Amino acid sequence: MAAAAAGATPATARKALLSTTSTLLSSSLARSRRSLSCAAASATAPRIAQQPPDLLRWVQREGGFVHPGLRVADHPEYGLGVSATAADGVIPPGAVLIDLPGRIPLRLRRAANAEDAVLMQLADQVPEELWAMRLGLRLLQERTKSDSFWWPYIANLPETFTVPIFFPGEDIKNLQYAPLLHQINKRCRFLLEFEKEVKQKLGNVPSGDHPFCGQDVHSSSLGWAMSAASSRAFRLHGEIPMLLPLVDMCNHSFSPNARIVQVGDVDSPDMSVKVVAETQIDQNAAVTLNYGCYPNDFYLLDYGFVVTSNPYDQVELSYDGNLLDAASMAAGVTSPNFSTPAKWQQDILSQLNLHGEGAILKVSSTFWRYSLFICSISRFY
Numbered sequence: 292m293a294a295a296a297a298g299a300t301p302a303t304a305r306k307a308l309l310s311t312t313s314t315l316l317s318s319s320l321a322r323s324r325r326s327l328s329c330a331a332a333s334a335t336a337p338r339i340a341q342q343p344p345d346l347l348r349w350v351q352r353e354g355g356f357v358h359p360g361l362r363v364a365d366h367p368e369y370g371l372g373v374s375a376t377a378a379d380g381v382i383p384p385g386a387v388l389i390d391l392p393g394r395i396p397l398r399l400r401r402a403a404n405a406e407d408a409v410l411m412q413l414a415d416q417v418p419e420e421l422w423a424m425r426l427g428l429r430l431l432q433e434r435t436k437s438d439s440f441w442w443p444y445i446a447n448l449p450e451t452f453t454v455p456i457f458f459p460g461e462d463i464k465n466l467q468y469a470p471l472l473h474q475i476n477k478r479c480r481f482l483l484e485f486e487k488e489v490k491q492k493l494g495n496v497p498s499g500d501h502p503f504c505g506q507d508v509h510s511s512s513l514g515w516a517m518s519a520a521s522s523r524a525f526r527l528h529g530e531i532p533m534l535l536p537l538v539d540m541c542n543h544s545f546s547p548n549a550r551i552v553q554v555g556d557v558d559s560p561d562m563s564v565k566v567v568a569e570t571q572i573d574q575n576a577a578v579t580l581n582y583g584c585y586p587n588d589f590y591l592l593d594y595g596f597v598v599t600s601n602p603y604d605q606v607e608l609s610y611d612g613n614l615l616d617a618a619s620m621a622a623g624v625t626s627p628n629f630s631t632p633a634k635w636q637q638d639i640l641s642q643l644n645l646h647g648e649g650a651i652l653k654v655s656s657t658f659w660r661y662s663l664f665i666c667s668i669s670r671f672y
């Protein structure tokens with residue numbers, strides 16, 4: 292992801308907020324199942340439970356199907372992953388790899404009782420673009436229950452996530468890409484504000500209706516839950532985001548060897564979610580899914596990784612005449628006129644969608660489009 296010549300940033304305010312926020316969000320996530328306090332990120336994130344139950348067996352016990360030639364194993368770079376075993380021969384295209392009955396996916400549902408009603412009221416306070424926080428609230432609710440049906444799933448989740456809201460302030464600053472910084476900033480600010488709203492709401496709730504079993508919820512536990520949902524949820528029919536145990540152990544590839552198929556409507560009793568082999572899967576090969584054709588800033592923000600040579604990557608460029616004038620003067624140009632372009636120059640900027648309030652040019656990383664941009668700019672001056 293290349294850096295863009297974007298507008299000036301309110302550096303001091305942002306620095307202050309981000310350093311406060313990252314300190315707050317990277318406090319530690321305790322190992323105890325019932326605790327909602329949070330831990331600093333590490334390269335190979337430990338799981339919520341030190342010795343989590345076997346996820347594959349749990350899925351089978353709850354009526355799901357797992358292809359006998361599959362296992363969950365460490366991936367050298369991506370954490371855990373699903374892969375084919377060495378022993379069972381190749382898996383042919385079209386084979387069902389995983390089949391989850393409707394009771395296994397975890398999603399936010401309309402309120403069935405008082406504690407769910409409170410949860411829904413909190414979820415309704417979350418803007419739609421932060422859908423992962425809504426689903427995260429549901430996950431957090433299950434994480435606090437001592438008898439959660441989903442405990443074997445939750446126990447296998449990472450204790451920490453490598454998404455930028457948990458980066459130290461210095462690392463965030465080094466990202467140097469204004470649209471991404473804006474999103475990180477927005478999320479951090481939201482978490483700090485939402486923590487207050489949650490505390491206020493829960494302060495008036497009778498203990499029996501408390502959606503988190505009376506536990507304190509703070510920005511780092513909310514951040515954990517939001518990151519778990521953003522990096523692991525899938526939207527299938529009806530665009531309802533769901534956490535899909537075991538399926539979400541599959542890592543991402545733009546050339547995946549498997550795909551997800553939803554069978555039946557999300558509310559129908561016979562709904563199920565399958566993972567089906569798209570291509571032959573060789574012994575020991577990783578089972579991969581395509582998480583979506585998104586640019587790298589999206590992948591970094593929601594998933595905490597970037598894809599090398601991402602064909603969907605793009606950068607946003609904006610034209611800030613004052614900033615360019617200031618930079619030119621700092622570089623020794625005596626009278627730059629970036630801030631007062633002539634009519635013909637404005638026309639070129641307009642063609643590039645760089646003229647006018649809020650104008651932004653999205654440039655894909657494909658070489659010829661960069662070249663076109665550079666040619667246009669060099670014609671400009």
Ligand SMILES: C[S@@+](CC[C@H](N)C(=O)[O-])C[C@H]1O[C@@H](n2cnc3c(N)ncnc32)[C@H](O)[C@@H]1O
Nearest residue numbers: 369370371522523539540541542543594595596
């Ligand atoms: C849906 S989970 C997959 C299971 C995960 N590896 C685990 O250990 O639980 C998505 C996360 O896996 C990692 N991941 C998946 N695909 C990746 C890839 N192609 N490159 C780097 N990291 C990847 C990232 O940490 C991402 O947030």
